[in-house]
Amino acid sequence: MENANSLNMLERAPDKVSGAWVFKGTRVPVAALFENLKDGASIDQFLEWFPGVKREQIETLLE
Template sequence: MKKEQIVSRNPKVMNGALVFTGTRVPVEILIQHLTAGDSLNKFLNDFPTVSQEQAVAYLEMTLEVADARVA
């Protein structure tokens, strides 16, 4: 999945927050759910416009960036 299929940023959508492409769901909401102890499935049920593929790809992309910064 290409980055532009996973996340996007547009000043006209949610005041420029990073959102899952094709939705108005900020990626920050996924992180908040996970840090609160919610499962990925709960997040996906709460925000059905986000696909599982997008959510997993975002987490993988974030992990790659974190790994690169530590290395």
């Protein structure tokens, strides 16, 4: 994983989603991606359920 690219796709602020890491420009926690994948969801399903997240963000994070 390229840390610099991954961090550009994520953000964290104490006043946003209780300080959890989220996909930049959204309020979608990164943890939601991993929880959904663990439960058997596909990336396409996740993108459908959380339309603010971009495929590029997920692919960069998973690299």
